Amino acid sequence: MRQPLNPDMAQMLKKMVQTGESWLVKRVMSYLKEQGYDVYLPDTDKWLVNALRQLNRPVADTPVAYFGVPELHPHADFSSDPYALFGITQARLFLRRNLDVVIFFGIFKYIRQSYEDLIQLNTSCEEDCRLCRSFMKRYFDHIELGFMSEYKEYAVKGFRTFSGESAGQAAGIRLAESESFRSTLLEGIAGAALVLNMETGTVEEFNRKAREMLPFISGDEGAQEPVFYDDTGINPMGLFELAEKAGSNEEKLMETSGGTMPIRVFSIEVWLQSQRHRFVIMFDITREKMLERRLGHVQHLESIGEIALGLPIRMGAASADITATLKSAIQALKECPNRCGSIAANELLPHVIEAEKYLNELTAILNALASITQKDNIEKEHVFIDTLVKNCVLLTSDKWEPYCEMELNLAKQHGVLRCYADEIGQMVLNLLVNAAYAVRKKSEADGTKGRITVSTRYTREFFELKVADTGIGIKKQDYKRVFDPGFTTKAIGRGTGHGLALVYDIAVNRYKGTIEFKSTEGVGTEFTVRIPLN
Numbered sequence: 001m002r003q004p005l006n007p008d009m010a011q012m013l014k015k016m017v018q019t020g021e022s023w024l025v026k027r028v029m030s031y032l033k034e035q036g037y038d039v040y041l042p043d044t045d046k047w048l049v050n051a052l053r054q055l056n057r058p059v060a061d062t063p064v065a066y067f068g069v070p071e072l073h074p075h076a077d078f079s080s081d082p083y084a085l086f087g088i089t090q091a092r093l094f095l096r097r098n099l100d101v102v103i104f105f106g107i108f109k110y111i112r113q114s115y116e117d118l119i120q121l122n123t124s125c126e127e128d129c130r131l132c133r134s135f136m137k138r139y140f141d142h143i144e145l146g147f148m149s150e151y152k153e154y155a156v157k158g159f160r161t162f163s164g165e166s167a168g169q170a171a172g173i174r175l176a177e178s179e180s181f182r183s184t185l186l187e188g189i190a191g192a193a194l195v196l197n198m199e200t201g202t203v204e205e206f207n208r209k210a211r212e213m214l215p216f217i218s219g220d221e222g223a224q225e226p227v228f229y230d231d232t233g234i235n236p237m238g239l240f241e242l243a244e245k246a247g248s249n250e251e252k253l254m255e256t257s258g259g260t261m262p263i264r265v266f267s268i269e270v271w272l273q274s275q276r277h278r279f280v281i282m283f284d285i286t287r288e289k290m291l292e293r294r295l296g297h298v299q300h301l302e303s304i305g306e307i308a309l310g311l312p313i314r315m316g317a318a319s320a321d322i323t324a325t326l327k328s329a330i331q332a333l334k335e336c337p338n339r340c341g342s343i344a345a346n347e348l349l350p351h352v353i354e355a356e357k358y359l360n361e362l363t364a365i366l367n368a369l370a371s372i373t374q375k376d377n378i379e380k381e382h383v384f385i386d387t388l389v390k391n392c393v394l395l396t397s398d399k400w401e402p403y404c405e406m407e408l409n410l411a412k413q414h415g416v417l418r419c420y421a422d423e424i425g426q427m428v429l430n431l432l433v434n435a436a437y438a439v440r441k442k443s444e445a446d447g448t449k450g451r452i453t454v455s456t457r458y459t460r461e462f463f464e465l466k467v468a469d470t471g472i473g474i475k476k477q478d479y480k481r482v483f484d485p486g487f488t489t490k491a492i493g494r495g496t497g498h499g500l501a502l503v504y505d506i507a508v509n510r511y512k513g514t515i516e517f518k519s520t521e522g523v524g525t526e527f528t529v530r531i532p533l534n
Contacts, residue, residue, distance in 0.1 A: 005135055010067035013119075013132050017056045020118050024052055027117060031110035040103045054089065055111070058082045059139070069138040083139055084146025091150035101151060102189055105144075105266075112140050112249055141248055145268065191264075191283040196243050198276045203239075213254075213261075213282060214239075229253040243267050243278040251285070262289050382416040383424065385463060386456055392428040393454065399436035403443040404450035404470070415458035417531065419511065427506045430499040431467040431527055438471025438525060445472075450524075462513065462533055468526035474519040482517065507531060 005013065017024075025048055032038040041047050061082075069083055078084040094104050115136050123129040192210035194203055194217070203217050215223040228242045229235060229252060237245065242252065246267040254261045266281040393406060400406060417424065432452070439450035450470040457464050474482065483504040507513045513531035 005067040005131060007064040007067070009128060009131060010062075010064040012123075012128070013067075013135065014060055014062075014064070016118060016122050016132075017059050017115075020122070021049075021052060021056065024114050024118060025049055027114040028052070028111055031113065032107060035106070035110070037103070037107050037110070040099060040107065051086075051090070052111075055086050055143070058086075067135070069135065069142060078142075078146040078149045081142060081146065083142035084149070087143040087146030087148075088150045091147045095151070101148070104147060108140075108144070108147075109249070112136075115140075137247060137249070144248060148268065148270070189281055191281045193282075194239075194280045195272075196240060196278040196280060198240065198244070198278055200275075201240060204277070210282075213284065224256070226254050226256045229255065239280075240278075243280045246280075254282075262286055264288075380418045380420055382418050383421045385415065385417050385424065385465075386410040388421060388425055389428055389454060389456060389465070392425060392432055396429060396432045396436060399433055400439060400452055402440075403436070404439045404452055407451060407453040409453065409455040411456045411458055415456075415463060417463050417533065419531075423506050423510060427503050427529070428465070428467075430503050431465075431529075434499055434527075435467055435469035435471065435525070438469050438473070441472045442470070442522075458533070460533075462530045465529045465531075466526060468524065470524040473521040473523055473525055474517070475521055479519075483515075503527075503529070 004010070028048060029038065032041070078088060090104065116133055119129055119132045119136065123132060189207060190209065192213040193207045194210050194214075195205040196202075197204050206214075206217055211218050214226060216225045225239060227236050227238070229237070242265065244267075246252065246265040248266045248268070250265050250267075252263050252265050254263050262285050264283045264285050268279045270277050270279050389410065390408070393408065397406075432454070435452045439452060442448070443450055452470075453466070453468045455464075455466040455468075483500050485501040504515055507515045507529045511531045513529060515527065515529045517525060517527045519525035
């Protein structure tokens with residue numbers, strides 16, 4: 001057994017899992033719903049609440065004076081292991097519902113991740129966090145092996161010897177069915193799955209995904225065995241050394257002729273035909289790492305945005321004070337000839353009046369920005385959309401003014417829409433920025449000045465917004481991808497590909513409206529958004 005946690009840290013971890021139960025339920029459920037595993041839950045939230053209570057019980061019941069998890073043994077009796085019992089009970093439940101191993105490990109992956117999130121959230125000391133996560137990792141290893149041992153028992157019991165069969169025939173049936181079961185299990189896993197014979201140093205079985213990630217195991221000519229590293233990029237190792245050292249849910253790096261790939265590795269020791277094997281699963285987590293980096297960037301922008309939200313009000317107040325001061329100065333300068341001569345007044349007055357003009361323009365921009373900034377309103381409010389459209393046009397003027405004229409055809413009646421102003425404002429801004437980019441690209445190509453036309457109208461059923469431009473247009477082959485998140489035709493650094501995807505989400509998903517477009521390459525594009533008024 002590894003060194004147990006000291007009593008203070010053990011008490012901290014016990015309290016953490018006991019008081020964080022409701023947080024864990026929400027966290028796990030959000031992961032499962034996001035990935036589509038929630039449909040496989042035996043009894044929706046009720047099962048998850050009960051499951052986490054069962055999972056927390058051994059941690060809560062372990063005395064702080066002896067807070068450690070025994071090391072694993074290839075012939076352990078998991079039925080008497082308090083840490084493995086959760087896995088055994090869940091295996092029985094999943095078997096009754098005819099759910100396979102893959103579903104359990106998919107669900108359990110996000111349970112493990114949620115506990116890691118809880119520990120990360122509640123420990124400020126990096127070393128305490130590492131030790132607590134190490135304890136929970138060994139605990140979860142026992143649960144997984146308990147689950148697998150119960151599934152193995154079920155598989156063995158299912159292979160019955162019929163009357164009149166010889167022992168050799170029965171053994172042949174068991175072996176064939178066992179191999180069929182194992183092969184089906186391997187192919188059902190989304191990652192690269194391998195069965196390694198640790199005594200002979202051979203790869204005995206592998207799935208299609210393993211052939212893709214590790215082509216050398218198929219004997220492909222020229223394919224080299226990859227080298228694996230810790231997530232720090234040091235300590236090179238081969239496949240069998242990786243299987244020996246890796247546990248469950250460990251991040252590594254795999255270096256191949258095609259480059260370096262971050263992977264998540266699960267390695268479990270099993271005994272087959274009295275020989276020690278390792279069941280290894282590898283997942284390519286390149287996209288996951290990319291999303292983590294993006295999330296960190298988004299969180300950084302969010303913190304900046306929180307500060308920026310208050311700036312229009314603060315700067316607006318300062319602008320009002322400066323405007324009032326300038327008005328007093330203008331009045332004083334007009335009276336100045338009576339007191340200090342006309343030369344000083346005539347020289348200073350035009351500059352002060354011009355300063356007031358620029359300050360008024362700044363005030364208008366700040367007011368426009370404040371009108372579409374997120375407010376703390378829980379309920380929707382009635383918004384004058386045409387005023388909001390004018391504000392959006394003003395805020396984007398630097399994007400389009402050098403390249404085109406702006407034409408506003410706003411509804412004559414003063415219509416209102418019950419909505420969140422920041423959401424509709426974001427939608428209008430994105431459409432205008434998109435149109436401005438299209439017009440600018442065409443203007444840079446042929447030197448002509450384009451036009452953006454914004455139109456609004458109200459019917460009994462809906463509010464309609466049209467944004468048309470005389471820009472570069474959309475290629476026909478891109479029509480189907482226009483609203484896809486991440487799709488962009490802009491150069492790297494010019495766009496994220498989320499502008500029109502966000503417009504679609506707001507108009508269609510949030511407000512149950514519609515969005516359509518028509519475009520001719522080299523001529524221009526028109527987007528039409530309709531949002532129900534009721």
